[in-house]
Amino acid sequence: MFKPSRILFQVGQTTKKYATMLKDPSVKYKPFKGVKLTDRTWPNNSITKAPRWLSTDLRDGNQSLPDPMTIPEKKLFFHKLLDIGFKEIEVSFPSASQTDFDFTRYAVENAPEDVNIQVLTQSREHLVRRTVESVKGAKRATIHTYLATSDLFRDVVFNMSKEDAIAKAIETTKLVRSLTKDDPNMQDTIWSYEFSPECFSDTPTDFAVEICEAVKNAWEPTAENPIIFNLPATVEVASPNVYADQIEYFCKHITEREKVCVSVHPHNDRGCGVAASELGLMAGADRVEGCLFGSGERTGNVDLVTVALNMYTQGVSPELDFSNLDEIVDIVEKCNKIAVNPRAPYGGSLVVCAFSGSHQDAIKKGFTKSEQRQQKEWAIPYLPLDPKDIGRSYEAVIRVNSQSGKGGAAWIILKALGLDLPRHLQVEFSNIVQSTADSLGKELKSEEIVNLFNETFMSNENAVLKLQEYDIFRNKSNDEREINAVLTINDKSINVKGKGNGPISSFIDAITSRFGTYFEVLSYSEHNIGSGTEGKAATYIQLSYINSNGDKVSKWGVGVNSDVSEASIQAIISVVNSLIETREIII
Structure with a gap:
């Protein structure tokens, strides 16, 4: 008999025992042996169209919840599924409780005519009758029955032979048929039938075909209304390529394929549910x-959002609408009372966010290139999906913490203020942002970054030094510019004058004369914000000066105005204000 090895671990005065993983797991676990398929074709196939979709959130998903949905929550979820575009919804196990039965009646009475209401039942006569009764009067309804077909379940759980299983499946199918499509009083409903060989992934595939053939013959489907054979990975027992082989084998060996809808229902025990779905479609x-x-038992059912949006990013319409994904997340979290993981594909709150400096820089450059090329095709580094397609703003793409680089903060300033910062200013501001985030020990929100930028590089209504008015004259004799400006210091007006070869040098000369600090322009750049009569000029100026320690240092200032000269003057004033604040300049 196998005995796991153990180790002792001392916690305070308590000694705890922990089993350890096996050095040789093959003594306990055996690799799964899939179907032999030497002529497989699925690896060469692609997904080129949307499949039929079935949401089982209200049934399979709900049964797995520690705190199942209330009727109001089920109604909210149901209508959101309709909004998204689901045409087939498994709403309940109506024979399980009066609550499930009552909600099924609500779904029947409120479903659009093109939506198929699906219900699940065990293969017991009184449960089948109750289930059919729950969807009476529906425009479209699917009765879903199931029977465990794997050797493990037949032998251990049900003590049932293969022949017994086939007989039971036929018996249940004929009962459903007699109560639905063969009943003259039930002809107002378009009846569909679904049969699941439960644990298909662990069932000998030839037996799965055999039992489904028997069920198909008992139901007698048509090409217009095919029978649904759901082939679930009830427990995911192998890699998704093995599941794809099983699906392709089934599709090739079931007869009257045109009268059969093959449905996949992967669970996620191995974390491969999405891959199994995609390879199953290819198969x-x-x-x-x-x-x-x-959502779903154990590790859950396959995530339909991921499967659908994976198709979307390959240029294939999933025929489901996730344009407002954040609202969908809110409803799912409210009804399931389970949070969507922040790193969940597409839906997670952090999946379109970049904190890394190199990621941020690449994303920023990608958007810049895309705008310059005016390209329709989406091609942005690290972003396989345009966030706007799922209702998210570009402001959420780049988020800044102490690990972020220059591109992150610069991106936020560009999007919030329209300012495309010069590289050296990006570096300086990034250092300020990182230092602030580090000292606070948290991520900085966009508005905090914008406020930090304004306080550091731009003048505001609370600044000590302000520009009231100015005039610039040209000296015709030597082509020199002269500036006369009225400033206020703490609301007291002063006049300053200066000369130079342009507005910037003239105003710097005026400031030097007034405050005694000599400035030298190290860097200057400008660009337009907007166009036409609403357009403005943004100017960036880096000034060097000698500080109180005798060191040559520099500071940046930024100005925005409809007049480029005034924007430049405002940028210089912002530098002077920062020096007044640090008492480098005494007024």
Whole structure:
């Protein structure tokens, strides 16, 4: 008999025992042996169209919740599924409780005519009758029955032979048929039938075909209304390529394929539910069953959001609308009472966010290039999906903490203020942002970064030094410029004058004369913000000066105005204000 090895671990006065992982797991676990398929074709196939979708959030998803949905929550979720565009929704196990039965009646009475209401039942006569009763009067309804077909379940759980299983499946199918499409009083409903060989992934595939053939013959489907064979990875027992082989084998060996809808229902025990769905579609499946964000027993059902948006990013319309994904996340979290992981594909709150400096720089450059080229095709580093397509703003793409680089803060300033900062200013501001985030021990929000930029590089209404008015004259004799400006210091007006070869040098001369600090322009750049009569000029100026320690240092100032000369003057004033604040300049 196998005995796991153990180690002792001392916690205070308590000694705890912990089992350790096996050095040779093969003594306990055996690799799964899939179907032999030497002529597989699925690796060469691509997904080129949307499958039929079935949401089982209200049934399979709900049964897995520690705190199941209330009726109002189910109604909210149901209508959101309709908004998204689901045409097939498994709403309940109506024979399980009066609550499930009552909600099924609500779904029947409120579903649009093109939406198929699906219900699940065990293969017991009184449960089947109750289930059919729950969807009476529906425009479209699917009765879903299931029977465990794997050797493990037949032998251990049900003590049932293969022949017994086939007989039971036929018996249940004929009962459903007699109560639905063969009943003259039930002809107002378009009846569909779904049968699941439960634990298909662990069932000998030839037996799965055999039992489904028997069920198909009992139901007698048509090409217009095919029977649905759901082939679930009830427990994911192998890699997704093995599941794809099983699906392709089934599709090739089931007869009257045109009368059969092959549906996949992958669970996520190995973390491969999405891959299993995609490879299953490549292998011939027509339909995918799952839940939004992967709710479900154990590790969950396949995440339909991910499967659908994976198609979308390959240029294939999933025929489902996730334009307002944040609202969908809110409803799912409210109804399931389970948070969507922040790193969940597409839906997670952090998946379109970049904190890394190199990522931020690449994203910023990608947007710049895209705007310059005016390209329609989406091609942005690190972003396989345009956040706007799922209702998210570009402001959420780059978020800044102490690990972020120059591109992150610069991106936020560009998007918030329209200021495309010069590289050296990006570096200086990034250092300030990182230092601030580090000292606070948290991520800085966009508005905090904008406020920090304004306080550091731009003058505001609370500044000590302000520009009231100015005039610039040209000396015709030597082409020199002269400036007369009226400033206020703490609301007291002063006049300053200066000369130079342009507005910037003239105003620097005036400031030097007034405050005794000599400035030298190290860097200057400008660009337009907007266009036409609403356009403004943004100017960036880096001034050097000798500080109180006798060192040559520099500071940046930024100005924005409809007149480029005034924008430049405002940039200089912002530098002077910062020196007044640090008492480098005494007024």
